[in-house]
Every structure is written in structure tokens, then in C-alpha cells.
Amino acid sequence: MRRSLALLFVAALTLLSGCGLLGGASPDAAPNDKVERSIIRVGQLKLTDALPLNIAIDKGYFKAEGLDVVLSVVGRGSESFDKLQAGDLDFGLMSYPNALIPQAKHVAELTVVADAAETTEGYVLCVVRKDSPIRDPRQLVGKKIAISSPKGISELAMTDQLAGLGITADQVKFPSIPITDMPGVLASGAVDAAVISEPVLTQAVKRDGLSTVLAPFSGPTANFPWSGWVAMKKFTDANPKTTDAFRRALLRGVADANSDRGLVEKAAVKNLGVDDQTAALMILPVYPRNTAPDPLQRVADLLAKYGQIPRRANSTSLAAELDMHAMLPPPLTPTSWATTNSR
Known part of the structure; x- marks a missing residue:
């Protein structure tokens, strides 16, 4: 039974x-x-x-x-x-x-x-730590810029923006890091800058006082x-x-x-x-x-x-x-x- x-x-x-x-x-x-x-x-x-x-x-x-x-x-x-x-x-x-x-x-x-x-103005920004010496996008040459997916939309827009400043893609490095992890990786010094979108961007700016060095989705890539x-x-x-x-x-x-x-x-x-x-x-x-x-x-x-x-x-x-x-x-x-x- x-x-x-x-x-x-x-x-x-x-x-x-x-x-x-x-x-x-x-x-x-x-x-x-x-x-x-x-x-x-x-x-x-x-x-x-x-x-x-x-x-x-x-x-x-x-x-x-x-x-x-x-x-x-x-x-x-x-x-x-x-x-x-x-x-x-x-x-x-x-x-x-x-x-x-x-x-x-x-x-x-x-x-x-x-x-x-x-994208809208300010929705996605390339940011650096508040104590970073980088204040101009031309200073990104030779630096590590965190993006989400390899060959993704952030890397594409950054490549275009930097090209407008005379900087080629092989003059920077684009390590791939999930956006939610970027603030911590940026704070650790493992990367020099990061392309972050909302709501992670607002959270990180509030907590860490990040500084904007470049708006990837502006000018030719605005409203992208x-x-x-x-x-x-x-x-x-x-x-x-x-x-x-x-x-x-x-x-x-x-x-x-x-x-x-x-x-x-x-x-x-x-x-x-x-x-x-x-x-x-x-x-x-x-x-x-x-x-x-x-x-x-x-x-x-x-x-x-x-x-x-x-x-x-x-x-x-x-x-x-x-x-x-x-x-x-x-x-x-x-x-x-x-x-x-x-x-």
C-alpha cells in the first residue's frame, strides 16, 4: 500500500x-x-x-x-x-x-x-574615477576602456567618437565587462574608463562621484x-x-x-x-x-x-x-x- x-x-x-x-x-x-x-x-x-x-x-x-x-x-x-x-x-x-x-x-x-x-543624451557615458588624471578624451590613448560585449554597440560608438579625434581603435584597449560589474572594476583600477548605461550609471555616479570624459552617443551617433x-x-x-x-x-x-x-x-x-x-x-x-x-x-x-x-x-x-x-x-x-x- x-x-x-x-x-x-x-x-x-x-x-x-x-x-x-x-x-x-x-x-x-x-x-x-x-x-x-x-x-x-x-x-x-x-x-x-x-x-x-x-x-x-x-x-x-x-x-x-x-x-x-x-x-x-x-x-x-x-x-x-x-x-x-x-x-x-x-x-x-x-x-x-x-x-x-x-x-x-x-x-x-x-x-x-x-x-x-x-539612446538619449546622458543615457550612456564614458566615465572615469573622480581621482583620475584623465579629463580629456584624447588622454584615453593607450588606456583600457571597459565595454559590455566585444564588438558591441559601446565599442562601435567609442570607435567612431575617437576616430573623430584622430584616435584609431588599435590605440586603446576595450576589455569586455558586464555593465553591472563596471563600477567595481573601475574603482579597483583594473580599467581606466568605462562605458556605462542606466541605471548602473546613476548608481555609480551617486556612490563614487565619477567624471564624464566622453559622451559616446552624441553628434553623429546621437539618438542611436x-x-x-x-x-x-x-x-x-x-x-x-x-x-x-x-x-x-x-x-x-x-x-x-x-x-x-x-x-x-x-x-x-x-x-x-x-x-x-x-x-x-x-x-x-x-x-x-x-x-x-x-x-x-x-x-x-x-x-x-x-x-x-x-x-x-x-x-x-x-x-x-x-x-x-x-x-x-x-x-x-x-x-x-x-x-x-x-x-
Whole structure:
């Protein structure tokens, strides 16, 4: 009798685990009447870029679309790409070079599912310790400048800014360090400068009194696409309803974030672990309401300018061979847009 009860208990646990009630949710959970797969694995960075997603989760927008989100935090965008390629994530947040370089070099086929964040003045800064002798960006020659992902958006923008000052990329070093770790590494003296974004930037400035030496996203790189939500193309091709459901839910979170700063601050306190004062002081990016190819083409063309991806053949311009139209999903249907915007 005891053996029978034990077997029944094990069977019940197995059933519950398969249904995702014990946290071991299977990504291949049975579809519902709205989507091909009801459980999606999403990787986010612990940055303000992800707050519209967090808002959408907290408000039940994904649930309304028939989706359960299994959320994990990655240290940098290159980790998102690695996990997507390995099949460990369905959607991942990353800076655009992490997606565009593999696409252009035919390492992987990816879809930019949604634009996440566009830089604003002061959202990302290259900073040094308050006691650093570096006060002018020309003093960065021969120095170590921490960036998040190797060949990522920060390195790209810094390369362009320094080039404008007559400094080539081989005259500086760009060690890769997760943004959340940068203040500590900078304080230790292991690097001379760091390119930090929000909310880590405001936290570090408040605590350590950092000094700004360069604004990477200014002048030619002002209002620049910073990060996006990306998936493998084979996933979006096989799961178009799931992909569109993700986009609709996220767009509702974007709309809320754009209309209510207080809501964003509350989401930052809850999901990013910042205090109320930091949340009130942090500079927010633009959360784009649509994903258009032209802004993203700026990233591709800048990558081509510095030889990171191929340029157009038989062209004297620096334009990229990569056409961003090819990496975007089909537009949401008018019905989908109407449904999203009416909620």
C-alpha cells in the first residue's frame, strides 16, 4: 500500500513538473488556441532597456496573449546571442552589433523582433574615477576602456567618437565587462574608463562621484539604436503567432512606459533592484513604438565603415551590404495593431 502511494506521489510530481508548476517549464509546452507554444524563454539585461517587458509581464499582457514568460537575466548581449544560438532562449535582449555581425557574416540567421531602446543624451557615458588624471578624451590613448560585449554597440560608438579625434581603435584597449560589474572594476583600477548605461550609471555616479570624459552617443551617433529583442529566424518562422503575440504584449508595455514615468520607476525598483532615488534620477532611453529598418541601418552602416561587416559591392560608399529589411518580421496586421492600441 505504501509503495503504491509513493508511486502515485511521484507520478503526480512528474505531471506537475511537466505542466511548469514546479518551475521546470518545458519550452515545448502544448500550444493553446492563440500561439504555437505557450511558454517562452526570454533573456533580459538588468538595464532600463528591459523595463517595458517587465511592465508587460507585471500587467498580465503576455498572459492575455496566451504566453507564459520564463525570464532569465544575462550579463551582456553577447550572452543572449550565445543562448539563442544554443536553443536555451527564444527571445533575447542585446545590442545590435551582437545580432548584425553574425547575420552579415552568415554565422546565424536572426530576426530583430522589436526595437528595445534608443539612446538619449546622458543615457550612456564614458566615465572615469573622480581621482583620475584623465579629463580629456584624447588622454584615453593607450588606456583600457571597459565595454559590455566585444564588438558591441559601446565599442562601435567609442570607435567612431575617437576616430573623430584622430584616435584609431588599435590605440586603446576595450576589455569586455558586464555593465553591472563596471563600477567595481573601475574603482579597483583594473580599467581606466568605462562605458556605462542606466541605471548602473546613476548608481555609480551617486556612490563614487565619477567624471564624464566622453559622451559616446552624441553628434553623429546621437539618438542611436542601442538594443533590440532578437530571436533566431528558424524560431520566428516556425512560430509566427507566438512571435506576434510577444510583439503585441511588449508594445503594450512600451506604450505604458512612454506614458507614465512613475510606472517605469516602480518597475526599475522592483526588477532592477535600484532604490527610489536612483529610479527618479536615472535618464531613460527612448522606447520605440515601432521597429523600422532605417534607424537600424545606421548601425549596419557604421559597422561596415569600420570593417566589422561587408560593405556593398562595387560601391565607393561605406554603406553596409546587409539590408535591415531582411532581418525584420512582417508588419503586424491592422487587426493586431488595433487590438494592441485599444487596450
